[in-house]
Amino acid sequence: MNLFADNFSEALVLYKEGKPNKLIHYYDKACNTNNVQGCASLGKIYAKEGNSVKAVISWRKACNLGSADSCLLLGLVYDSRTKVISKNKTNDELLLNKMLKEIPQDKIKSKIFFDEACSLGNPNGCFFIAKIYKEEKNYIKAMLYFTIACNKNNAGGCKYLGRMYAESGSTEKALSFYRKACNLGNKKACKLISNFQKLYPN
Numbered sequence: 001m002n003l004f005a006d007n008f009s010e011a012l013v014l015y016k017e018g019k020p021n022k023l024i025h026y027y028d029k030a031c032n033t034n035n036v037q038g039c040a041s042l043g044k045i046y047a048k049e050g051n052s053v054k055a056v057i058s059w060r061k062a063c064n065l066g067s068a069d070s071c072l073l074l075g076l077v078y079d080s081r082t083k084v085i086s087k088n089k090t091n092d093e094l095l096l097n098k099m100l101k102e103i104p105q106d107k108i109k110s111k112i113f114f115d116e117a118c119s120l121g122n123p124n125g126c127f128f129i130a131k132i133y134k135e136e137k138n139y140i141k142a143m144l145y146f147t148i149a150c151n152k153n154n155a156g157g158c159k160y161l162g163r164m165y166a167e168s169g170s171t172e173k174a175l176s177f178y179r180k181a182c183n184l185g186n187k188k189a190c191k192l193i194s195n196f197q198k199l200y201p202n
Contacts, residue, residue, distance in 0.1 A: 024049075031058060036065040043070060052077075052102040063113065068120035075113035075128060078106045107132070118145065123152035130157065139164070150177065155184035162189065 024045055030038025043058035056077065062070035076096050111132055117125025130145030143164055149157025162177035181189035 068122035071117035123154035155186035
């Protein structure tokens with residue numbers, strides 16, 4: 001018998017029935033057996049229930065078990081710059097906005113978790129840690145992580161790479177990264193391409 005499958009199938013039914021306490025029981029049971037999905041889901045349930053401390057504990061365990069998304073969420077929770085992440089906020093972003101007032105901000109922890117998310121394959125982790133390094137004026141590391149993010153098709157990483165190359169005078173490289181960012185859906189990069197073409201006509 002697959003304990004995890006049974007736990008998650010029952011948990012799904014409980015979620016639809018609006019029974020968070022029983023839902024927590026099933027995810028907690030899975031997490032206690034080091035099931036990464038159980039820990040990650042448990043963290044989100046705790047966050048929805050307003051228990052930020054237990055949410056962080058669950059996400060920490062999920063991150064240690066290899067959940068890139070949980071590492072990213074922890075990085076965002078500890079990142080002092082995380083306020084309103086986007087106009088059309090996702091469910092995860094709405095949860096984070098509620099937690100920010102309860103969890104002390106810690107740049108060192110945010111960098112650790114963003115780096116871990118990046119190493120586990122989440123391009124947003126690479127992007128966010130790159131932004132921190134850029135703000136710290138550590139341009140070598142910023143460019144390294146923006147490059148990793150861009151190689152993983154993170155539009156923001158490509159756009160920032162374009163900006164850094166533009167600032168260094170490498171217009172051809174800047175334009176190539178703006179084009180990639182634009183193709184990935186970054187509207188600001190598309191506008192920057194238009195500006196570049198006006199400044200540097202063929």
